[in-house]
Amino acid sequence: MTRPLRDTIAAIATPPGRGGIGIVRVSGPAASDIAQAVIGRLPLPRMAELADFMDGDATVVDRGLALYFAAPNSFTGEDVLELHGHGGPVVMDRLLERVGGLGARLARPGEFTERAFLNDKIDLAQAEAVADLIDSASRRAARSAMRSLTGEFSQCVRAIDRALLDVRVYVEAAIDFAEEDVDFLAESDITDRLDALTNQIADLETRCRRGQVLRDGFDVVIAGAPNAGKSSLLNRLLAENRAIVTDVPGTTRDLIFADIEIEGIPVRLTDTAGLREGGDTVETIGVERAKAAMANADLVLAVVDDSLAVGAVVTPGEHCLVVRNKVDLTGRTAGQGKRGELFVSALTGAGLDALRGAIVAAAVGAVGAPDEHTFLARKRHLGALAAGRRGVAQARCRVADGQGDLAAEELRHAQHRLGEIVGVTSVDDLLGEIFRGFCVGK
DSSP: OOOOOOOOEEEEOSOSSOEEEEEEEEESTTHHHHHHHHHSSOOOBTOOEEEEEEOTTSOEEEEEEEEEEOTTSSSSSSOEEEEEEEEOHHHHHHHHHHHHHTTOEEOOTTHHHHHHHHTTSSOHHHHHHHHHHHTOOSHHHHHHHHHHHTTHHHHHHHHHHHHHHHHHHHHHHHHHTTTSSSOHHHHSSHHHHHHHHHHHHHHHHHHHHHHHHHHHOEEEEEEESTTSSHHHHHHHHHTSOOSOOOSSTTOOOSOEEEEEEETTEEEEEEEOOOOOSSOOHHHHHHHHHHHHHHHHOSEEEEEEETTSSOOOSSOOOTTEEEEEEOHHHHOOOOEEOTTSOEEOOTTTOTTHHHHHHHHHHHHHHHHOOOOTTOOOOOHHHHHHHHHHHHHHHHHHHHHHTTOHHHHHHHHHHHHHHHHHHHTTTOOHHHHHHHHTTSOTTO
């Protein structure tokens, strides 16, 4: 898939703002000429050299390190120049303006990584792992993203793809001998091989589903009647005053989002408006948004004021946990009750460890515990794996019915979907959607 060198791109590769170091990255055929113009020479490949960075009138803009990576031995597979200067916005902007005046255009978000993919330095799953590693919300997520970046996830996909190809070859060859007296499909172990392939894909799906929680977070919605202590519970879990807490019913009128990590699992908390009828227009909209959030949540914490003789306004279910708050007023023992309810005090923090444990248990129960074999997968990966698994399972049924030609078509489609994961069968629209979410300079 290696593409010819084209225009030269440049971007500030470090975060915006002030810092000790700022980096301007350049990639493309003009990188060596830009180095000659800015620092007066071409640095030795992969050797950091101290240099003055000069403007067009020989004015020194900054002094720092220059690194040059000659194609194809660079991240993008093209000639790459990096100017490591002082991380002030003015300095970085002047350097970027200087580089732009020498023929480089401003890079699009993710274009450096896109070029690495197009030049066969990494596959598509590895390219996505770059962004996932940057965005990791926990150490587990970072480790999982790194496994994908080093190619471990791609190797699993490619191993399944090779096994699938072997089965396809056999099935299609059997079709060519359909007129012979021997039924090659019936006489072979092809059904066993297809069963094994289905199990392999299902296992990889499970590992990816766990990784999706690490990437996107476990969605926990805090719901209940007004003044049950929902916002106080959010603040206690966050150990900060994120939500306003008053005695006035209906204080919270919109969704409040916050991210925390519990035992290595990223959790997205959502505080909601109190569930009641008869509020004003704004509060009514807030209640509708609360109900929508509850419908899409991985887990709902139905908060009840334990000091009131009122039951939960949220119907308990498989993805709902009743949390009886304000045990500091009722004198109940904090922790988990016999019926699975949790007794807590958002005011004192009593019972919060048990609540955190229950959230982790719900996350593990939904997708399994993330481990060293978990991959930080995306929804498109899961969709492709599911489609591939269904195709292989359907091919197995076709083989059992003696429909070799239909089995071959199912296997072809399954292999196509698996190829989308690593970019073998990707299309331009898909690439644009993936790399659009990257930061500029990466």
